[in-house]
Amino acid sequence: MQRWLIGFGIGMLTLTLAGRDARLAADERVVHFFQVNALTGQSGSYGTRSIHGVELAAKHINDAGGFTDTCGNKYTIKLSVWDMANSREQAIAGLRKAADDPTVLAALGSTPSTGFAAMEPVAGQVKTPIIATGSAVPIKKWNPYAFRVTIATPVAAPYFLKQFKEMFHPKRVAIIYDITQDAQRAEAELIRDLASEIGYEIVAFEAFRANDTDFRAQLTTIKGISPEWLGVYAAVPEGSKIINQMDELGLLGKVNIFTGYGVFQDPTYWDLSNGKIKGAVNWAVAFNLASSDPLMQKVVADYKSFPEEPTIYSVYGYQALQVAVDAVKRACTATDREKFRDALAETKLEALAGSVAFHSPRSEPNGENQAGSVIISRITGRDSYELLE
Amino acid sequence: MEQFVQQLVNGIMAGSTYAVVALGFGLVFSVMRVVNLAHPEIFMIGAYVAFVVITGLKVPGQGLGVLAAVALFVGVLLVAMLATGVAGLVLERLVIRPTRGTYILTPFIATAGVSIALQNTAQRLFGPDPVRVPSVIPPHTFMLSGVRVTSMQLTTFLTAVAIMLALRYYVHSTRWGRATRAVAEKPDVAAACGVNVNLVSQLTVSIASIMAGAAGVALGLLYTSAAPFMGLLFGLKSFICMLVAGNRHIEAIMAVGLLLGVVEAMVTGYVSSNLRDAVAFALLLAVLFFRPQGLFGSYEV
Amino acid sequence: MSNSLLAHLPAFWVVTLITAGLNAIITMGLYFSNSAGALSACHAALAGVGAYVAAVLTTNFDWPFPVALLAGTVTGFATGMLLALVTLRMNELVAGLTTLAFGETIVIIAFNLDYIGGANGFIGIPLQTTFDAVYPLLALVVFAAWRFDRSRLGYAARACRDNPHAAAAMGINVPRVKTLVFALGSGIAGLGGGLRAHYVLVQNPDDMGFFFSINYLIFWVFGGSYTFWGPVFGAMFLTVLPELLRFSLYDRFIIYGVILTAIVIVRLQGVITRVPLGRRPAFVAWLSRLWRRPVPSASLGQSQGGR
Numbered sequence: 002m003q004r005w006l007i008g009f010g011i012g013m014l015t016l017t018l019a020g021r022d023a024r025l026a027a028d029e030r031v032v033h034f035f036q037v038n039a040l041t042g043q044s045g046s047y048g049t050r051s052i053h054g055v056e057l058a059a060k061h062i063n064d065a066g067g068f069t070d071t072c073g074n075k076y077t078i079k080l081s082v083w084d085m086a087n088s089r090e091q092a093i094a095g096l097r098k099a100a101d102d103p104t105v106l107a108a109l110g111s112t113p114s115t116g117f118a119a120m121e122p123v124a125g126q127v128k129t130p131i132i133a134t135g136s137a138v139p140i141k142k143w144n145p146y147a148f149r150v151t152i153a154t155p156v157a158a159p160y161f162l163k164q165f166k167e168m169f170h171p172k173r174v175a176i177i178y179d180i181t182q183d184a185q186r187a188e189a190e191l192i193r194d195l196a197s198e199i200g201y202e203i204v205a206f207e208a209f210r211a212n213d214t215d216f217r218a219q220l221t222t223i224k225g226i227s228p229e230w231l232g233v234y235a236a237v238p239e240g241s242k243i244i245n246q247m248d249e250l251g252l253l254g255k256v257n258i259f260t261g262y263g264v265f266q267d268p269t270y271w272d273l274s275n276g277k278i279k280g281a282v283n284w285a286v287a288f289n290l291a292s293s294d295p296l297m298q299k300v301v302a303d304y305k306s307f308p309e310e311p312t313i314y315s316v317y318g319y320q321a322l323q324v325a326v327d328a329v330k331r332a333c334t335a336t337d338r339e340k341f342r343d344a345l346a347e348t349k350l351e352a353l354a355g356s357v358a359f360h361s362p363r364s365e366p367n368g369e370n371q372a373g374s375v376i377i378s379r380i381t382g383r384d385s386y387e388l389l390e
Numbered sequence: 391m392e393q394f395v396q397q398l399v400n401g402i403m404a405g406s407t408y409a410v411v412a413l414g415f416g417l418v419f420s421v422m423r424v425v426n427l428a429h430p431e432i433f434m435i436g437a438y439v440a441f442v443v444i445t446g447l448k449v450p451g452q453g454l455g456v457l458a459a460v461a462l463f464v465g466v467l468l469v470a471m472l473a474t475g476v477a478g479l480v481l482e483r484l485v486i487r488p489t490r491g492t493y494i495l496t497p498f499i500a501t502a503g504v505s506i507a508l509q510n511t512a513q514r515l516f517g518p519d520p521v522r523v524p525s526v527i528p529p530h531t532f533m534l535s536g537v538r539v540t541s542m543q544l545t546t547f548l549t550a551v552a553i554m555l556a557l558r559y560y561v562h563s564t565r566w567g568r569a570t571r572a573v574a575e576k577p578d579v580a581a582a583c584g585v586n587v588n589l590v591s592q593l594t595v596s597i598a599s600i601m602a603g604a605a606g607v608a609l610g611l612l613y614t615s616a617a618p619f620m621g622l623l624f625g626l627k628s629f630i631c632m633l634v635a636g637n638r639h640i641e642a643i644m645a646v647g648l649l650l651g652v653v654e655a656m657v658t659g660y661v662s663s664n665l666r667d668a669v670a671f672a673l674l675l676a677v678l679f680f681r682p683q684g685l686f687g688s689y690e691v
Numbered sequence: 692m693s694n695s696l697l698a699h700l701p702a703f704w705v706v707t708l709i710t711a712g713l714n715a716i717i718t719m720g721l722y723f724s725n726s727a728g729a730l731s732a733c734h735a736a737l738a739g740v741g742a743y744v745a746a747v748l749t750t751n752f753d754w755p756f757p758v759a760l761l762a763g764t765v766t767g768f769a770t771g772m773l774l775a776l777v778t779l780r781m782n783e784l785v786a787g788l789t790t791l792a793f794g795e796t797i798v799i800i801a802f803n804l805d806y807i808g809g810a811n812g813f814i815g816i817p818l819q820t821t822f823d824a825v826y827p828l829l830a831l832v833v834f835a836a837w838r839f840d841r842s843r844l845g846y847a848a849r850a851c852r853d854n855p856h857a858a859a860a861m862g863i864n865v866p867r868v869k870t871l872v873f874a875l876g877s878g879i880a881g882l883g884g885g886l887r888a889h890y891v892l893v894q895n896p897d898d899m900g901f902f903f904s905i906n907y908l909i910f911w912v913f914g915g916s917y918t919f920w921g922p923v924f925g926a927m928f929l930t931v932l933p934e935l936l937r938f939s940l941y942d943r944f945i946i947y948g949v950i951l952t953a954i955v956i957v958r959l960q961g962v963i964t965r966v967p968l969g970r971r972p973a974f975v976a977w978l979s980r981l982w983r984r985p986v987p988s989a990s991l992g993q994s995q996g997g998r
Contacts (some may be wrong), residue, residue, distance in 0.1 A: 045518030079674045089891045098703035118893045141815040207663040212623040217400035218658035249540045370970040406714025499909045500955040675792045
């Protein structure tokens with residue numbers, strides 16, 4: 002027993018010392034981005050897509066021979082991946098590891114809010130810029146080093162609601178939302194709070210929790226109230242079940258459906274709901290997988306090398322790398338994090354799916370994407386939609 | 391009034407989804423005092439087997455005659471039950487048998503380790519997204535004066551009833567069932583009377599796993615999806631059903647499952663949807679206070 | 692964030708060690724709570740209560756960190772005492788289930804309280820926990836466990852666990868001992884929770900759920916529920932193990948699950964069943980003589996196993 006323990010202790014010590022990274026001489030020609038995201042665990046589907054989006058962007062750039070900055074230096078991109086498995090502590094550990102490695106310029110991620118909410122303050126402590134690829138968790142006080150390419154509810158939803166009112170003149174609106182997910186809940190609450198201001202009435206406000214499978218009780222209540230519009234704020238697994246159960250209860254033909262974050266444009270949503278979301282409306286980041294934009298077509302084509310289909314999170318990942326590369330071009334460095342952060346803070350870029358702009362001076366940091374273009378679309382097919390606005 | 395009946399029906403159908411997983415869970419717990427945390431994952435295996443079989447056979451989703459559909463459903467059920475039965479056998483031999491009888495938590499955490507491994511294996515094999523399980527039962531909604539029930543919901547309910555009846559028959563009317571009951575009440579005396587406790591243990595876990603496989607097929611088709619972490623929610627709710635129902639009667643678990651479903655539906659519909667998950671725990675607390683031996687009694691308090 | 696003791700270690704190992712230390716503290720709380728025969732399936736919730744209290748006090752009211760931490764500990768203690776009083780007359784299994792329901796109730800309450808952030812969680816907590824805060828506190832808790840084991844309260848608790856009727860016949864006030872011991876464990880959990888909140892800087896109701904309580908139970912049983920070294924070892928080993936397995940990007944947790952199950956099967960009684968140093972070292976014996984308490988014979992350290 003004693004020997005067992007001593008052996009274990011020696012093993013631990015060896016691994017610990019072995020884990021001390023050989024401090025690489027910082028190479029000006031290779032810019033190293035460190036991805037902290039969820040590969041396993043319940044948020045695995047989002048994190049994996051984001052990671053693949055980043056990898057695809059890096060591949061496109063590296064295959065073209067790298068990129069050149071405004072000072073004439075040529076770079077190639079190197080990526081590392083750290084799995085945070087839905088645990089805040091592992092997300093922090095990943096960021097600390099990135100910060101510790103002088104070859105890493107910035108961290109990309111994370112997509113799940115458990116990760117980003119924990120990483121955002123740490124970014125400020127370790128002075129390592131991070132660019133989040135999909136979290137929409139409300140941040141009380143930004144530090145100068147955290148950014149996100151996501152379009153968050155406070156920016157998009159009011160715009161959507163105004164257009165929505167002008168286009169459809171809704172009177173009776175019901176909402177069913179996931180109370181455990183901050184993005185869905187924040188938007189549901191915003192829609193409820195803006196009801197009198199914009200001029201519609203919230204007739205039902207039903208909640209459920211992540212991993213729930215049966216929504217008939219809530220849907221029966223909603224059916225009894227006969228709204229005109231129903232906002233379905235759920236992630237793909239729950240949302241597809243909601244749509245199916247709406248159909249079974251006879252609700253699908255009677256209401257119009259809307260949601261946010263471009264969720265309905267996810268092909269998995271179409272598959273799992275057997276195409277019943279045809280005709281539903283959502284606001285989304287201006288990305289259209291079937292667009293005629295040559296870059297988007299190239300992305301969709303090359304994404305086939307990955308086992309899953311691209312969705313908004315893949316796009317966010319791609320954009321995050323584009324934004325990072327653009328900042329490196331302006332900052333003329335692959336290792337100076339401060340210069341990189343200052344360049345990043347003044348980003349104005351036309352990325353894969355619309356514009357990304359940051360305005361984050363050190364005195365008043367704000368890592369939100371100020372310019373995201375929001376479109377409102379109606380779903381017409383598995384990968385196609387009709388642009389309404 | 392129609393809404394009330396609809397909510398009632400919703401509740402019964404939802405309750406049958408809990409019951410269908412809880413029955414196997416409860417069997418293992420009442421016979422062997424072992425909480426098999428891997429049971430929801432075996433249920434998940436059943437759903438994935440259904441996915442593999444149905445998509446592998448390239449079955450068309452619609453357009454099957456009723457008889458063909460039922461035959462196909464039973465076929466898929468049998469394959470899944472075989473797969474999960476084998477999984478249960480392996481689980482019992484490798485994990486449960488060495489750990490049972492010592493301390494109530496040891497098999498709990500051993501099966502917890504197995505469940506972690508199984509969830510991640512499923513994620514690795516099938517991807518982190520839910521996969522679409524085409525339903526073989528022709529989707530048909532039955533309407534009775536405005537109250538709607540779908541064919542798949544009815545199938546799930548009937549599956550739960552079938553499982554319950556099968557278990558009841560096993561426990562009451564077969565020789566091994568009697569041996570199982572003997573082991574459940576007093577394992578030492580049963581062993582002294584010549585019952586092969588190891589064999590009973592193996593049978594129990596296998597049967598529970600077979601039931602889990604059937605449940606997985608039913609629920610995979612009901613929700614037309616299978617996901618690596620689908621066991622989690624059902625696991626917790628079924629666990630509570632099993633605790634509230636007590637050890638004595640297998641039918642009790644089904645009754646409690648239906649009760650839970652109905653109460654949840656009523657609370658969600660008429661009070662507030664925020665409180666839905668609180669219902670299960672409130673029910674548990676109430677039963678623990680007023681009838682600690684379980685709603686329907688148990689072998690020991 | 693300077694970690695004076697470990698400036699030479701890679702930073703992410705420091706994070707892992709701090710996390711391991713935090714888990715160890717909470718698992719030690721579980722050790723205390725369960726030493727009188729209770730089974731706490733809600734320790735993550737108790738830790739969460741302490742975490743919320745400490746976090747709200749430092750963030751909204753600017754209390755100094757040690758005082759807020761103390762407040763969190765006291766709140767955990769009080770909550771644990773309440774829970775213990777409620778489950779006093781219940782049979783073991785039923786009491787354990789009541790703790791489960793209690794924990795989930797706390798989670799639901801936290802979800803619905805907007806003051807502490809509701810489902811968004813409480814954010815903006817100042818960073819106060821460093822390695823130098825966690826490990827000395829862990830050492831303190833371990834020391835307290837060591838003294839507890841040898842104290843009258845510890846003996847009484849073990850007596851209540853093994854045979855409550857005999858214990859009562861011997862004059863031990865079983866309800867009082869059980870309540871006190873459970874509350875002590877909950878207080879320590881509150882301490883660990885407060886520390887964690889000031890490390891991760893976000894406190895979410897989800898982090899208090901049944902799933903995390905099971906994790907602590909796993910650490911406790913895996914490590915060995917007989918001695919106080921068991922929970923420490925279990926928590927640290929199982930926290931560090933997924934990090935050691937990072938060579939396998941996708942299959943980490945499959946290997947983790949297999950290793951966990953395998954070790955549990957091989958060591959049914961937990962990995963650590965005796966105080967690992969065998970005979971009491973002479974130095975320790977000399978120290979105890981300084982205390983001048985009647986010290987039982989030298990076999991005290993070894994044979995604490997056996998249930």
